[in-house]
Amino acid sequence: MRIGVDIDGVVSDSYPFWLQELNRHFGKNVSVITDYQMHLDFDIPKEDINDYFVGNAERLLSMPEVVSGAKEGIETLLREGHEVIYVTARTPAEKDVTVRWLTMKGIPHEHVLFAGFSSKLELVKQWGIEVFLEDYQVNAKLIAEGGVPVLLLDASYNQEELPTGIIRCKNWDEILKGIQAIQSKKVPKIV
Numbered sequence: 646m647r648i649g650v651d652i653d654g655v656v657s658d659s660y661p662f663w664l665q666e667l668n669r670h671f672g673k674n675v676s677v678i679t680d681y682q683m684h685l686d687f688d689i690p691k692e693d694i695n696d697y698f699v700g701n702a703e704r705l706l707s708m709p710e711v712v713s714g715a716k717e718g719i720e721t722l723l724r725e726g727h728e729v730i731y732v733t734a735r736t737p738a739e740k741d742v743t744v745r746w747l748t749m750k751g752i753p754h755e756h757v758l759f760a761g762f763s764s765k766l767e768l769v770k771q772w773g774i775e776v777f778l779e780d781y782q783v784n785a786k787l788i789a790e791g792g793v794p795v796l797l798l799d800a801s802y803n804q805e806e807l808p809t810g811i812i813r814c815k816n817w818d819e820i821l822k823g824i825q826a827i828q829s830k831k832v833p834k835i836v
């Protein structure tokens with residue numbers, strides 16, 4: 646299958662690092678991110694967070710560790726004959742640091758698509774992606790409503806109830822099982 650994979654929160658363990666850096670920069674003591682819109686937890690204007698991210702993109706995007714099991718999970722998917730296409734909401738300006746990070750961490754990457762502020766669903770459709778791995782509930786919902794099943798990696802900021810078409814996965818092991826389950830339901834192609 647052709648699998649779309651989000652980067653932040655799915656492959657890059659961005660949020661623990663961002664939490665630490667935002668606490669330091671804004672002099673806060675937030676212990677857990679409960680909303681993907683992080684300015685809500687930090688109780689600061691959205692623009693302040695955006696400005697901070699724009700000014701510190703290099704550091705904020707290059708320092709995070711890899712999500713546990715992500716590298717091995719992607720290697721497994723490729724070994725099983727799946728295609729992996731990264732689809733991130735990062736902007737094209739963040740391409741270099743993103744590709745450098747993937748290379749540095751030894752994570753296989755052929756196609757990395759940068760949605761920026763446009764819709765991930767559009768890229769999902771354009772590239773014929775058959776299943777998507779995501780951590781942001783709003784994107785997950787949008788993609789699932791577009792008819793593409795989504796596996797949502799569990800996080801502190803995505804605890805709302807899920808509509809049909811989205812399966813919550815606790816970790817990458819469950820993601821791999823979810824992919825197998827979705828594939829087994831597909832009608833085999835008759836050659």
Ligand SMILES: [Mg+2]
Nearest residue numbers: 651653654780
């Ligand atoms: Mg994400």
